[in-house]
Amino acid sequence: MTLKHTPLYERHVAAGGRMVDFGGWEMPVQYRSPVEEHHAVRRDAGIFDVSHMGRFRVEGPQAGEFLDSLVPNNVLGLVNGKLLYTQICTPDGGILDDLIIGRWSATEYGIVVNAARLDHDREWILSHIGAFDCRLTDESTQTGMIAIQGPAALARLAPFTTEKLVEMKPFRQVRTTLFGHAVALSTTGYTGEKGCEVIAPNDVIKVIWDKLTEAGFPPIGLAARDSLRLEKGFCLYGSDIDESTTPIEAGLAWTVKPNGRPFIGDRVVLSQLESGPSRMLVGFILEGKGIPRHGYGVFAGDELLAPATSGGYSPTLDKGVGMAYVPIELAAEGTSLAIDIRGRRVPIRIARRPMV
Structure with missing residues (x-):
């Protein structure tokens, strides 16, 4: 290739x-x-x-209304010169990508999407324009x-x-x-x-x-x-978030602003927003030596909870840090768990995101 x-x-x-x-x-x-x-x-x-x-431009009299129908965050609440962080979701609430939307005017918005999802996002957005009076231009x-x-x-x-x-x-x-x-x-x-x-x-x-x-x-x-x-606990698409995770599970509830409007994925996302998720993406800090990596198992005693979604060395803390989805009852800051690093169980402590 x-x-x-x-x-x-x-x-x-x-x-x-x-x-x-x-x-x-x-x-x-x-x-x-x-x-x-x-x-x-x-x-x-x-x-x-x-x-x-990826860099897209969406223009037209209904550009704002169209984008507002796609994402959990409140695009119509933007004023000229402001941006927001949000996601596009499947009908079941899974995250197709996370992105930035900025408003230049009532008829012009810019979007920045992840490189690996550029082609997918462009086609997905185009497929949903339908009767909305707007158009998308890919300027990437x-x-x-x-x-x-x-x-x-x-x-x-x-x-x-x-x-x-x-x-x-x-x-x-x-x-x-x-x-x-x-x-x-x-x-x-x-x-x-x-x-x-x-x-x-x-x-x-x-x-x-x-x-x-x-x-x-x-x-x-x-x-x-x-x-x-x-270190800041920012999600990486394809590792920490994907179609199997929702914004609420990923700790992104602050980006969900329904304001009584429908958006794609709203049924699941709003249900979790109201009742809470069964699992949560948390940060963790190693309390022993080692560097956690994506895929390493996180344990509560002998029970495998989930693989780490991200992991690595924190130069600021001089410690190993990572993120993983854990049951909500184990997601509190300070909870002690362990991670398997090449057959060795290393204690970890659940930490608030950001970790630095």
Whole structure:
């Protein structure tokens, strides 16, 4: 299979990035030590190529009404320049993907979806437009996307734009200029730190990347991106959430805002919202040595509860951390369980998400 490349591929290779297959994309897993890259973002700032993610535009008089019918969150409650995190669900409440929706105007919305679900999501959304007066445009191949993340990210970026970045609240978006080029900028990210994500045409995104590296922003690979999101307890589609899990089970009840309207999957999702789920996605921290991985068994005594959905090393805590679905009666913070790491049972403690 021929791997796909983002507009920034040559720059990753030139910078010494170790390239790997990531869902059909050849992407940099690291440039130097993943722990060093992780700390750079937690303590200062770094940049990520996230151009592999899908970018759609939905336009038309009924764009808002259409999107509002698809997702559990309240799209019609958005005002211009605001975004929300939500999911698209099956009729049975399973998560088909998690995504970001932003409103530019009453007739124009942007959507960012996961790379592995891009084709599926596009066709699924198109199949549900029906009589709604709106249209979808896939801009994924015409644009690139960079995430600038870290506690110092916005302050360091501020001199290169006319926008007052440090005053922008999370989940806001603007059309502005960066390094003199027109971009769409949103205060979003996947690290749990302050920062933003920038979308621009492919030729412009290359210039933006070059300017950022010249300004001293280090490039960060996929390994650090995963450890950063894991510390914050952010879900990874295909591991922590999928069609077999619901938003309520995944601890995403805060994204479900029915407001008396129907949406796809509402029967199951609203029932769980009212009565509670039988299981819950929880974070955990190892109390012994070892690194948990996806698929390792989580135990209560001799009873196998479930496989870990995510696991890895937390550079911030200097401990192994992970996530797993456990029965609701065992989901309380501080509950003691164990995880099997290559035949050795290691004690774990249920931790509140985020874990850092």
